[in-house]
């Protein structure tokens with residue numbers, strides 16, 4: 001069909017009539033064009049349907065699939081332009097099938113071997129940059145624009161910018177500052193009078209730990225996980241809620257169960273982080289319901305603790321005061337409940353897992369244990385309780401704790417960050433929304449920075465003057481504006497527990513020497529099942 005010609009006459013004076021005429025012509029042109037194409041398309045459609053057979057259908061499907069792959073390929077190329085190099089993945093899932101779900105940190109170390117200290121991978125819908133060299137890690141973690149959190153559906157989606165670990169922007173800054181002040185007030189400080197209050201709290205927990213070990217140790221070797229979960233958990237309970245629970249308190253038993261299951265389930269539901277549409281599948285829906293119900297019930301428990309709150313000097317009571325004062329911008333009940341859960345979860349899980357690794361490595365290396373014993377017994381004295389003044393005088397004990405954190409970092413892939421706006425690392429483009437993974441495991445196991453990295457050798461943290469020294473390739477708490485502010489508290493718990501334990505017991509590993517070393521990786525990497533004999537020292 002011939003296209004109608006549009007005759008437009010230009011003269012010096014363009015009148016209103018001229019526009020009317022132009023509009024009419026354009027309208028005619030459009031109507032003719034649409035009618036013609038509609039006629040043609042309908043004709044082709046009828047012709048096609050007349051001759052349609054199954055082979056056509058498979059050809060159409062294949063062609064659509066190829067078209068989809070090509071579109072996804074070019075979209076991915078466009079999206080990752082200027083970003084660090086990395087492996088190809090599959091449409092939709094990206095590199096996920098190549099990540100070992102039990103040991104994702106090992107898969108990331110393989111990436112380091114293939115692509116070096118900075119690389120890009122696509123995990124479902126999320127594009128991630130993995131940084132594994134100390135100077136890239138430092139550059140990334142020092143940037144304001146990388147203090148966001150990764151766009152992960154489970155954490156971001158479920159938390160809805162509440163709490164502490166998953167929040168961003170001004171709310172994160174305000175709430176983080178508030179909690180840091182709370183911890184200082186409660187005595188999680190290097191020096192000062194308040195420190196004694198926190199020491200007392202921790203030493204109380206240690207005494208109960210020893211009572212519980214003494215009740216069980218004559219029956220043979222056992223895994224101290226349950227006892228430590230109760231006592232370290234209760235130390236955190238007093239800091240966060242101002243109360244501790246009895247061992248058999250139903251609420252406490254349930255809270256511990258939820259904390260443990262929650263860690264595993266969030267691990268199992270991991271693919272939802274990268275492919276949120278999977279939640280339409282029944283198995284993921286069930287998981288999500290379980291997590292959401294658990295969250296709701298936990299908040300109900302916290303609410304009732306808040307209603308009965310009588311004590312001062314804990315994060316909950318400070319928070320209630322802050323809400324009542326009306327001064328802060330983001331202080332409300334919903335945010336408080338999430339924040340308390342984050343504080344309890346982040347504080348207990350990581351410290352408990354680290355301490356269990358310390359005991360396992362001490363039991364596995366009697367020569368290291370004896371050196372720690374010699375040091376603490378000479379500095380603190382047999383039968384005495386330690387305090388943080390002893391810490392700087394026990395470099396070998398500190399080095400043993402650090403070496404444990406090196407060889408078994410409890411967050412082997414850190415807590416991922418997210419780019420809040422376009423930026424750069426090492427000159428590579430980092431678009432807004434990119435996830436940044438700090439590859440702690442590779443940093444801690446790279447033979448370029450550690451001699452025989454698979455060997456447990458605390459001396460590597462001590463310099464020629466006998467002082468403790470840390471390297472840039474050691475990063476268990478991450479660095480920068482978003483680094484872990486629980487480090488001081490963790491240091492106190494780990495030193496006081498380790499020195500007291502070695503002063504009181506000789507630890508002996510029972511069964512296979514590799515028991516538990518492989519670890520179980522949920523949100524944190526914890527030791528696997530193992531048994532220790534606690535032999536009372538004379």
Ligand code: HEM
Pocket residue numbers: 164165166176342343346347348350351354410411414415416417476477478479482483484485486487489490
């Ligand atoms: C050995 C023990 C611990 C280890 C290895 C550890 C490790 C970490 C790491 C790697 C991060 C991520 C930092 C980042 O995103 O850059 C983190 C964040 C965090 N940690 Fe710890 N942590 C420990 C103990 C604690 C304790 C005792 C507390 C509570 C007082 C705590 C509370 C938190 C919180 C709330 C965050 C999130 C901070 C934020 O997003 O601004 N941690 N921790």
